[in-house]
Amino acid sequence: MVTLSRTDVEHVAHLARLGLADEELSRLEGELNHILDQYAVLSSVPTDHIAPTAQTIELENILREDVVRPSLPSEAVLGNAAETEGDFIVVPAILSGD
Amino acid sequence: MTSDVTRLPAHEMAARLRAGDLSSRELAVAHLDLAERQDRGLNAWLTIDRERALAEADAADVRLAARRTMEDELPALLGVPVALKDLVSVKGGQCTAGSHILEGYRAPYDAYITERLRDAGAVILGKTNMDEFAMGSSTEHSAFGPTANPWDLERVPGGSSGGSAAVVAAFHAPLAIGTDTGGSIRQPAALTGIVGLKPTYGRVSRYGIVAFASSLDQIGPFARNVRDAAALLHAIAGRDERDSTSSPVPVPDVLLHLPDDDDAANGLRGKRLGLPREYFVAGMEPGVEARIREAVTALEGAGAIVEDVSLPHTEYGLATYYIVAPAEASANLARYDGIRFGPRRGAGQDVLADYLATRGAGFGPEVKRRIMLGTYALSAGYYDAFYLKAQKVRTLIKADFDALWAQGFDALVAPTSPTVAFRLGARLADPVSMYLSDACTLPVNMAGLPGISIPAGLSEGLPVGLQLIGAPWSEAGLFGLARGYEAITADADWRTLEPADLPALDVPSTPTPADRLAPHAAVAR
Numbered sequence: 241m242v243t244l245s246r247t248d249v250e251h252v253a254h255l256a257r258l259g260l261a262d263e264e265l266s267r268l269e270g271e272l273n274h275i276l277d278q279y280a281v282l283s284s285v286p287t288d289h290i291a292p293t294a295q296t297i298e299l300e301n302i303l304r305e306d307v308v309r310p311s312l313p314s315e316a317v318l319g320n321a322a323e324t325e326g327d328f329i330v331v332p333a334i335l336s337g338d
Numbered sequence: 339m340t341s342d343v344t345r346l347p348a349h350e351m352a353a354r355l356r357a358g359d360l361s362s363r364e365l366a367v368a369h370l371d372l373a374e375r376q377d378r379g380l381n382a383w384l385t386i387d388r389e390r391a392l393a394e395a396d397a398a399d400v401r402l403a404a405r406r407t408m409e410d411e412l413p414a415l416l417g418v419p420v421a422l423k424d425l426v427s428v429k430g431g432q433c434t435a436g437s438h439i440l441e442g443y444r445a446p447y448d449a450y451i452t453e454r455l456r457d458a459g460a461v462i463l464g465k466t467n468m469d470e471f472a473m474g475s476s477t478e479h480s481a482f483g484p485t486a487n488p489w490d491l492e493r494v495p496g497g498s499s500g501g502s503a504a505v506v507a508a509f510h511a512p513l514a515i516g517t518d519t520g521g522s523i524r525q526p527a528a529l530t531g532i533v534g535l536k537p538t539y540g541r542v543s544r545y546g547i548v549a550f551a552s553s554l555d556q557i558g559p560f561a562r563n564v565r566d567a568a569a570l571l572h573a574i575a576g577r578d579e580r581d582s583t584s585s586p587v588p589v590p591d592v593l594l595h596l597p598d599d600d601d602a603a604n605g606l607r608g609k610r611l612g613l614p615r616e617y618f619v620a621g622m623e624p625g626v627e628a629r630i631r632e633a634v635t636a637l638e639g640a641g642a643i644v645e646d647v648s649l650p651h652t653e654y655g656l657a658t659y660y661i662v663a664p665a666e667a668s669a670n671l672a673r674y675d676g677i678r679f680g681p682r683r684g685a686g687q688d689v690l691a692d693y694l695a696t697r698g699a700g701f702g703p704e705v706k707r708r709i710m711l712g713t714y715a716l717s718a719g720y721y722d723a724f725y726l727k728a729q730k731v732r733t734l735i736k737a738d739f740d741a742l743w744a745q746g747f748d749a750l751v752a753p754t755s756p757t758v759a760f761r762l763g764a765r766l767a768d769p770v771s772m773y774l775s776d777a778c779t780l781p782v783n784m785a786g787l788p789g790i791s792i793p794a795g796l797s798e799g800l801p802v803g804l805q806l807i808g809a810p811w812s813e814a815g816l817f818g819l820a821r822g823y824e825a826i827t828a829d830a831d832w833r834t835l836e837p838a839d840l841p842a843l844d845v846p847s848t849p850t851p852a853d854r855l856a857p858h859a860a861v862a863r
Contacts, residue, residue, distance in 0.1 A: 242723070244714070256668060256713040257675070257690075258706055259698030268710055271769055275711060278770060279657045279724065285731050292729030293736055295553050295583070296786025297540045297810070302582040316446035320679035323686075331677055332689040 244272050343368050348418050348512040348566040355402055355417040362402065362417030366395040366461050369419045373463065373510040376843035381851045382485045382495070382504035384424045385432055386464035391419070394461045401459055414569045414594055416459035421505045421514040424465035425472065425548035426557075428452050435548040436470040436480040436498075439674045439700030441681060449546025450581065451515065451557060451574040458573045463511055466501030470702045471671065472522055472550045474498050475775035478766060478855065479704040486762070486851040487530060488837035489800050493759040496526030496775070499560070503530040506560045507837050513570050514560040519550050520659055521754075521779025523558045524791035528754035528803020531793045531837065533567045533820070534560045536779075538810045539786035540585035542571075543578030551666035552583075554659075554783040564792065564824050568593040568817040575813075590814045599828055602821040607641030609748045609819060616652035617752035617778050625797025630753045633794045633804045633823065637751070640826045644751065649738040654731050655781040660773060661715050661728035662784070667705075668712030674700065707769060736785040743809040749819055753778050754791040754803030762851065763858020778805060788813045792820045795832045 244252075249269045253260050260268070314327050323330035343351065343365055354360040370388050377383050398417035405412055422428065425435040427445035429452075434440045448456070455462065469479040477485040477500025487495040488508040495504040499516030503526035506514050516523040518536035527534025535558045542557040549555060559570035572593040577586045597605060613634060618627060634644050676682030676696035683699050684692030701709070715724035742750065755775060765772040782789040787807055794804035804823065808816045827833065842848055 242720070248714075249710070252710055252714045252717065255717060256709045257672075257693040257697050258701070258709060259691075259694030260706070261698075264703075264706070268707065271707060272710060272714070274768075274770060275660065275707075278773075279661065282654060282657050282661075282727055282731055285651070285654055285734065287727060287730035287734070290730040290733050292726055293732040294729060295539075296736060297538075297583065297585060299540065299583065299585060304579060312446055317678075319446065320443050322676060322680075322682035329678060332684070332686050332692050334689050 242276060244269060244276065344372055344509040346512070347563050348415070348561060349569065351418050351512060352414060352416065356412060362395040362398040362461060363392060365417065366391050366419055366463065369463055369511055373505065376508065376510070378850060379491055379843040379845070379848035380486050380488065380504055380508060381483050382467055382501040382508070382510065384434060384465050384467050384482055384501065387431065387462070391461055391463045398459045398461060413458040413573070415455070415513070415573050418460055418513065419463050419511050420455060420460045420570070421463050421466050421502055421511040422452070423468050423499050423502050423514070423516050425468065425517060426452060426465070426515060427546035428462060428465070432465065433548065434482070435472070436468040436482065437701065437705065438481045439680050439697070443679050445546070447546060450543040450578045452546065454574050460513075460573065466499070466505055466514060468501055469498035470705050471548065471667070472498040472517055472519055473667070473704050473708050475521065475525055475772050476760070476765065477501060478762065479702060481702055483850065483852040484762060484855050486854065487759045488839055488843070489531065489759065491839045491842055491848070491851070492854055493761055493800070494529070496529035496755070496759065498522040500526045502560050503527055503532060503534065506530070506532050506562060508840060508843070512561065513566060515557060515570075515574070516560055517547065517550070517555055517557050518783065519554045519663060520783050521776035523560065524754050524779050524789055524803065524805060525775060527560060527791040528805075529759040529801060531801030532560055532562050533564055533790065533792050534558065535567055535571060535790040535813065535816070536782065536788060537571060537575065537813055538788045540583050540587075541575050541788070541811070541813065543576070543581035543584040545578055545580040549670040551663040552670060553666060554663060564817055564820040565596050568596055571813060587811050592814050593817060596817055596821045599825040602818070602825040603640055605818055606637060606822040606826070609642045610746060611637065611642050611644045612647035612742050612747045612750045613644055614647050614649045614652070614750055614752055616649050619756055619777055621774065622753065622756040623758065623797060626753055626755070626757060626802050629795045629797055629802040630804060634751060636826055637823060640822065647742055647747070647750070649781065651731065651734045651738050652781055655735055655784060656773060656777055658728045658731045658735065659776075659780040659784060660711065661724050662732060664708040664712030665715045665725050666712070668709045668716065671705070671709055676700070704769070732784050735781050739785045739787060748808075749812070749816060750807040752805045752807065754805040755779075758797050758800035758802060761858070762855040766859060782807050786810060788816055790816050790820050792823060795830065799838060
């Protein structure tokens with residue numbers, strides 16, 4: 241069906257925000273291609289006129305009144321963050337310095 | 339052993355509590371003592387919270403004492419111990435999902451089902467081991483070491499809810515909660531010789547549960563008998579506005595009143611059951627097939643009508659599942675970035691570098707594989723070929739089942755797992771061989787249906803699970819059929835057996851499951 245090259249594996253890892261060691265990338269290249277081989281069976285199924293299924297129950301448009309309700313206290317929300325300052329979570333700089 | 343309260347069914351525990359013959363504290367202590375003494379060899383618990391459990395037990399005893407003399411109907415599980423898979427939020431407690439990336443995280447709120455169990459007066463003993471983020475079929479992918487199978491400590495208990503299955507099989511708890519995305523309740527139930535149900539998609543709110551694949555995940559019960567599993571489902575099922583996928587379909591109270599043996603056996607008469615030929619797959623062990631065929635014969639003997647049927651798209655289930663589930667997982671697991679919760683790695687200078695470091699160090703190999711697969715299947719240029727294609731084939735898989743319900747079948751009968759419990763390490767080297775463990779269970783998730791695994795005897799000394807699959811919202815019917823099978827096999831020799839390796843767990847120097855896996859893991863990883 242499709243073959244993933246080492247460059248493809250590195251690209252996907254970057255998209256997925258996974259920092260992987262060289263040996264992990266090498267192992268994944270083999271494993272992912274082996275798994276992708278199993279997907280090939282699907283290309284033999286005619287699906288041109290079949291609608292996709294994203295969920296299996298008939299529920300739709302679940303609505304509720306837009307009312308103010310208590311939320312978790314900020315201490316509870318902030319309590320798990322690696323670094324906080326006041327009521328804020330400290331994050332690394334997102335924009336470069338210049 | 340008759341005086342050992344840990345051996346009682348949950349409904350008898352509840353009855354003794356009401357009668358005042360037993361206190362919830364005594365019951366909790368008996369289970370906690372056993373769990374603490376035996377978990378070295380099992381590694382089924384990630385945390386046992388004795389202090390919290392005893393406080394809950396004392397509160398249950400107060401409720402029991404206050405209301406025992408009154409007419410009020412007490413909740414079915416009042417004072418009964420339960421174990422939770424470690425992806426269910428309990429306010430203030432750990433919730434690792436079997437991953438290093440959630441180490442140190444404390445849940446700021448209770449899951450919906452935790453609230454329900456509290457209201458029902460159940461006593462939460464602790465949290466159980468699992469494959470990381472519920473990705474796996476053996477519990478060997480836990481970041482905190484594998485769990486052993488009480489029937490043979492050299493073997494896996496199945497997964498991903500292997501810890502929950504093992505604690506129930508080993509009498510550390512009469513009841514446990516698991517989740518099932520492709521078989522993660524039914525397959526470990528089968529491999530440890532207990533009952534496990536995956537409810538209809540939408541039956542139980544997932545609020546406060548760590549998400550894996552949101553169009554497939556469901557929460558369900560483990561127990562050692564059908565009645566107890568039904569009572570636990572009754573305690574947790576129902577509409578919750580905080581999970582928009584939870585359904586308003588009523589939860590029938592018959593779940594609390596399943597029939598006695600004679601009525602249950604009579605209930606099988608005239609029931610129309612389908613035997614899907616595609617579920618007798620290549621690679622199925624002869625001993626497993628033999629037990630399933632015997633179960634079919636027994637059901638027919640009790641008056642059920644069993645017909646061969648076909649689910650023609652079954653062969654595409656595995657590939658379809660291993661596109662849809664990883665794709666949804668890659669999106670769900672994007673939130674683990676070390677910013678709002680979980681350990682953060684990196685120098686704190688560059689947000690992208692910190693993400694890569696945090697996620698690279700925090701996730702284990704199977705989770706990385708699935709994130710990679712899912713990200714690839716959703717990426718530009720491949721979406722149509724993989725994800726959209728899989729969603730279309732999913733329609734066909736679901737239509738196979740719908741056609742049988744339209745013909746009036748009450749349920750389908752199938753094996754739960756093509757094999758009995760496999761050896762620790764046996765499938766770690768080849769992810770595809772591990773994925774095949776779920777070939778008979780994952781189509782049920784794809785179609786959103788309820789499925790139950792019940793014990794159906796042993797093959798080579800290890801449990802075999804019989805799977806019953808029903809139409810949407812037919813849990814009560816499935817439990818009725820399962821009760822019927824339980825009743826007609828009540829006198830079978832294998833029903834009296836306890837897991838063979840329980841005595842080995844009492845040896846203080848017994849090897850841990852990690853010790854047992856180590857010689858194989860060196861080859862596998």
